[in-house]
Amino acid sequence: MIDENDGYFVSRLKRSSNPVVTDELREWRGRAIPLEGKKIFDVVDDLCRKYIDVEVEIEFDRREYAGTQSRDTKRFRVVGVRNEDADDYHLYITNLSREEFLPEDLATIYRCRWEVELLFRELKTQYRLDEFDTTKKHVVEILLYAALLSLVVSRELLSLVIEHADDALVFPPERWAATFRSHAQLIxxxxxxxxxxxxxxxxxxxxxxxxxxxxxRPVLQEQLATAIKPAAEA
Known part of the structure; x- marks a missing residue:
């Protein structure tokens, strides 16, 4: 689907995939450990370079056709950015070119993408935008605008809280969203x-x-009483 629509992607590389390195896209001087022909997660713990930039081959299942399903392979770029605090790598798989995007660029893109993911998850979990109890367009639009406006207010209030709170305190976005929702009436x-x-x-x-x-308009109990009374008297 990505190729068919001329799309691009950046995603975290799952350890379960563990693809084989087919080419190194960056040369390293000295006694650098060769990666070509090896599975990326089998050697990543032995590396100490700042970045990893390689091409890998991924095996995947094709869509089922005429009752049969075949497997195929495709090559992608895998980039690793070393996290010095955790002493490991954040590995990303992408089809973005090395000529246009450096490893640190891809890490930044992924962080931005993840923020968008968290935003949509918050809208679905805290503001129930994943399901509507109506099919009326104008009602759906009202619910959408109400959720988005609430989100804006929530973020502004979070900025104010962070500004006045101790610098050592951390406010995870999802926890803040739940807190804001629970105190909405008081706010x-x-x-x-x-x-x-x-x-x-x-x-x-x-x-x-x-x-x-x-x-x-009589309430339901009154309607029932009126309907039952003649039968009871008879």
Missing amino acids: LYRLSGYLGYSPPPLLDRLIADAQKIHKQ
């Missing part, structure tokens, strides 16, 4: 007071919300 109440909006008294609000929507 709205405080915000309305700050903006000078006075909500109606609680008792008046309860009376307004609990009464019949239409005074001329």
Whole structure:
């Protein structure tokens, strides 16, 4: 699908794939360990170079056709960026060219891509955008705008919290999203007071919300009582 649409991708290389290196795209001086012909994860722990930049061959299943499924191979670029703190490599597989993208560029692209993934996951888990209880277009649009506006407010408030919190504190985005959602009513109440909006008294609000929507429309119990009464009298 990527080739058919002239697309590009960057993804973390899973250890379970462990592809064979077919070519080294970067030369190293001295006693560099040769990688060609070896499986990448079999040798990566023995390396200490800053970057890995190689071509690998991936084996994959083709789409099933006429009841049969065949396997094929394709070559991709694998880049490794050393994480000095963890003393290991972050490995990425991509079809982006070496001439245009350096290893550190691919690591940056992946971090940005991951932020987008987290954003969509937050929208689905915290704002329920993965499912709608309506098929009406205007209702769906309202829910989308409400979720996006809530997300903007959440992020702005997070920036304010980070600004005033201790520098050593860390606020994971997903945990913050859940915290913001659980305190949403309190935040709205405080915000309305700050903006000078006075909500109606609680008792008046309860009376307004609990009464019949239409005074001329009997509730279900009254309808049932009316329907059953003649039969009972008979």
